[in-house]
Amino acid sequence: MKIKVIVTLKNGVLDPQGKAIQQTLNGMTFDNVSEVRQGKYFDIEINENDEQKAKSQVEDMCKKLLANLVIEDYKIL
C-alpha cells in the first residue's frame, strides 16, 4: 500500500528558499503572495496490508530519517 508523508519546517524556523520563491512570485506580478514555506512530499510504497501497521512504521521512519525534528514537522496523510 502507498503511504503519503509531508514534511514541513516548523513555525518560526527560517526558510530562505521559501523566501526566495515568495520574492520571485512577487516579481512575476503575483504581488499578493505574502509568504511561501517550502516542504517535502514522500510517496512510500510499503509491502503491508494492515493500514495501521503501515502507518505506524512510516511514523517511525519519519522520526528516524524522513524528518529532522529539530526543525521539521511531519504529517502522514
Next chain:
Amino acid sequence: MKSSVIIFPGSNCDRDMDVALKKFGFENQMVWHNDAEIPKSDLIILPGGFSYGDYLRCGSIAGKSKIIKSVIKFANSGGLVLGICNGFQILTETGLLPGILQQNKYLNFICKNVFVKIKNKENKYFKKIKKEVLELHIAHNEGNYFCSSDELKSIEDNGQIAVTYCDQAGNDDEKNNPNGALKNIAGIFNKDKNILGMMPHPERMIDPFLSGEDGSLFFENLIESL
C-alpha cells in the same frame, strides 16, 4: 597516534585531511563507509564534502550508514570524533551533537577565509593553542547553525560552544556572521568535549605558501594532546 578518516560517497576533503594528519605525525588510515568496523584509532574524522549527494538533508543518509554505528560506539565510549563541514552535519544528524546546520541565511554558497574565536580551551582540540583567533577556510551552503532555545541554553551552560565566527580582533557579533548561525556558532562540542563538529576546514590551512598556517596550530595541538 592512529587516526581514521571515513570516506562516504561524495566526500571530497578526505584526502586533504589525510595529507594534513600525516604531515603532523598521525598514522592515518582511510575507512570506507560500507565497512562495519573501524580499525583501532585514537581519533576518527568525518571529512567535508557532499556525502550521498546531500540527499534528503545534508548528512542525513551518512548518519544512517553502515560504518556510523561503529563511530557512535567509539564516540560514546569517550573516543575523539572530529567532524569538519559535512562531517559536522553528519554528527548532528546522528544525534551525537545537538542542533542542525540549515541552509545559509542569504542562500549563497560561501567559500572564503574567515576568523574564528576559540571559546573553550578545556579540551583536547584547542588546549595548547596559544592564539585566541584563528584564520580558517569555510566552503558551505548549509552552515547556518540552529537549535531550540532550551538546547542553546544547555550548550552555553555546558561550555559546548567551541568556535564562533568573528573578525580579526575577535569580535563575534552579528556583523561578522557569514551564514546566519545562531550566536555566530561555527563549531560545537558534545557535553564531554570528546566530539567536535565545526564548519571551518583546518586541513586547508597548513601550508605557509598557499594558505597560512592557523590550521597547523590545530593539528599540532591535536597530536600533542592525544
